[in-house]
Amino acid sequence: xxxxxxxxxxxxxxxxxxxxxxxxxxxxxxxxxxxTKPILGFPAPPPVGLDExxxxxxxxxxxxxxxxxxxxxxxxxxxxxxxxIGPGSLGLLMGGVGHIDDVTVWYDxxxxxxxxxxxxxxxxxxxxxxxxxxxxRAGLEANRGRYLVGMPDLIENLDTLAQxxxxxxxxxxxxxxxxxxxxxxxxxxxxxxxxxEAMQPFVDDGAGGNAWGAFAIWGPGxxxxxxxxxxxxxxxxxxxxxxxxxxxxxxxxxxYSLFHLDGTNALPQLxxxxxxxxxxxxxxxxxxxxxxxxxxxxxxxxxxIKAGGKxxxxxxxxxxxxxxxxxxxxxxxxxxxxxxRDEEQARCLLDRCGRPEA
Numbered sequence: 001x002x003x004x005x006x007x008x009x010x011x012x013x014x015x016x017x018x019x020x021x022x023x024x025x026x027x028x029x030x031x032x033x034x035x036t037k038p039i040l041g042f043p044a045p046p047p048v049g050l051d052e053x054x055x056x057x058x059x060x061x062x063x064x065x066x067x068x069x070x071x072x073x074x075x076x077x078x079x080x081x082x083x084x085i086g087p088g089s090l091g092l093l094m095g096g097v098g099h100i101d102d103v104t105v106w107y108d109x110x111x112x113x114x115x116x117x118x119x120x121x122x123x124x125x126x127x128x129x130x131x132x133x134x135x136x137r138a139g140l141e142a143n144r145g146r147y148l149v150g151m152p153d154l155i156e157n158l159d160t161l162a163q164x165x166x167x168x169x170x171x172x173x174x175x176x177x178x179x180x181x182x183x184x185x186x187x188x189x190x191x192x193x194x195x196x197e198a199m200q201p202f203v204d205d206g207a208g209g210n211a212w213g214a215f216a217i218w219g220p221g222x223x224x225x226x227x228x229x230x231x232x233x234x235x236x237x238x239x240x241x242x243x244x245x246x247x248x249x250x251x252x253x254x255x256y257s258l259f260h261l262d263g264t265n266a267l268p269q270l271x272x273x274x275x276x277x278x279x280x281x282x283x284x285x286x287x288x289x290x291x292x293x294x295x296x297x298x299x300x301x302x303x304x305i306k307a308g309g310k311x312x313x314x315x316x317x318x319x320x321x322x323x324x325x326x327x328x329x330x331x332x333x334x335x336x337x338x339x340x341r342d343e344e345q346a347r348c349l350l351d352r353c354g355r356p357e358a
Contacts, residue, residue, distance in 0.1 A: 006039065006146050007068045007079040009358040014076045017355070018218055021076075022256050022280055024311050024333035027326065029355050030216055031074035031319075033340035042069035054085060054100050055131055057138030064139075068147060072343040074350050074357045076335070079147035081139040082213045083203075085131060088155030090192055091163040092128035094120060109166035116180060120164075120187040122194055136202035149203045150213030151224065156192040156250060157185055158230045158243050171233060174242060181242055189246045193253065196224070214260075215283055215313060216337065221255025225283075232265035239269050244276065251278040258313060263287035267301075274308035281311035281335070294321030294338070302329045311335065319349055326353065 005011065020026030045062035052059050060082075068079045085092070086105025092098050097108040111118065123129060132152055139149040155163075161184050162170045173181050200222070203210045209220040217223060228243045251257040258281040259273055265287075273282060282305050284293060291297050294317025302325075305312040311333040317325060319340050326334065340346035350357050 007071075008073045008077075008147075011078070013355075013358075014078055015218070015220075017076045019220065021311055021333060021335050022219060024306070024309070026333075027331035027353070027355075028335040029075035029322070029350065029353055030077045030335065030337045031072075031340055031346045031349060032077050033072045033074070033343050033346040035070050035072045036343040039069035042066045050100055050102065054105070057134045060135060061138050061142045065142070072340075072346055074340075074346045075355050077216065078211065078218055080150040080211045080213045080216060080218075081143070081147050082150055083132065083135040083139055084150070084153045084213060085128070085135070087153050087214075088159055088163055089128065089132065089152055090154040090156060090188070090195060091160050093122050093126065093132065093154075093195055094160075094164065094188075094191060095123050095126065096128075096164055098128065107163045109164060109169065111165045116177070120184060120191060122191050132199070133202075136199055140202050148205055148211040148218065150211045151196070151199060151203045153212075153214045153225070154192055154195055155227060156189050157226075157228050157246055159228055160188050160192075161185060162230050167230065167233075170230075174238065178242070182245075185242060185246045189250055192250070196222070212258075215258060215315065217256075217258055217313075219256030222253075223256040224250075224254055225258050225260055226250055226254075226279075227260040227262070228269075229260075229262045229266070231269045232263055234269070236268050236272055239272050244272055248276045248278065251276055251280075254278070256280050258283055260285065264290065270301075270304070270308075274305070274310060279310060281313055281333075283313035283315060285315060292316035292318070292321075294318055294325055294336070296324070296328065299325070299328045302334070306330070306333050313337065319345060322349060323352065 017028050021028035042065045044066045045059055048059055064081055096110050099106045210223050211218040212225050214225050231239055257279055260283050262285045293314045302312045313335040315337045317336050317338045
């Protein structure tokens with residue numbers, strides 16, 4: 001796993017801490033910062049247009065190598081080459097329509113009422129399929145053991161059905177044609193595994209594991225971030241009927257899984273999530289306007305997740321919030337993602353938390 005330490009000085013220590021975190025045995029502290037002395041030989045690419053920024057493999061390689069060379073990766077932070085084309089690109093691989101924006105990709109519904117009987121299948125002949133694999137190939141070819149190639153942020157389950165059908169439309173479908181929704185979610189999750197398996201050779205760490213760029217996770221087997229953002233519009237009983245069966249099956253078929261819990265309107269689903277045996281960890285993202293992930297407001301939530309037998313990931317914690325959070329919640333099964341103003345501040349935090357970086 002990343003045998004060349006050019007961008008990350010102690011990969012094996014990060015690997016040990018991540019394994020302990022997945023097993024709810026230890027702390028995973030992910031700290032990034034601007035490197036005091038950027039590694040030479042990786043200049044910033046010249047400015048390009050919007051399409052090229054998203055879709056040019058050569059630009060993505062140059063831009064990400066430049067970023068890695070300028071970044072200090074402390075604790076469990078690992079250099080991961082991003083192959084994302086927006087959030088939730090599985091729908092694009094199934095005939096969806098995407099529009100590139102400055103910071104994301106927007107999707108237009110592509111399943112009209114007349115298309116409800118259309119099989120939900122991957123389309124390897126589509127442009128988006130080639131674009132994804134062009135990024136995967138470019139990331140792998142430029143790697144030379146210096147980083148991990150991340151799995152694209154595919155997204156599954158009801159979120160992808162809503163991407164293809166439309167949010168409001170799929171919510172009405174749950175009342176008007178619930179059997180179709182259930183069949184569609186099952187088909188989407190099969191397509192998710194087909195896409196994962198097709199991409200796995202490009203992201204394999206050399207020992208059967210892989211990284212997932214979204215939320216900076218790595219595991220020694222098939223590892224993924226899973227989610228259902230539309231859960232914020234569902235009752236717990238609707239979640240149990242439509243989302244949970246496929247989600248539980250997905251987690252069972254993965255070796256390591258992290259659920260992205262997004263916003264306070266999704267919190268009523270927490271008991272459902274805690275009941276999924278093979279779900280390993282839950283990440284919490286407070287919505288805009290609420291305190292960040294390191295705030296004491298969320299300590300009880302993190303305790304509840306850990307008491308439910310899951311590891312927890314905290315995102316958006318400030319450096320000053322890290323140690324009080326560890327003291328309040330306990331280090332076992334706790335992953336904290338933070339950033340420092342400079343490498344010195346990052347190293348000081350790691351030292352104080354007993355995780356000195358080489």
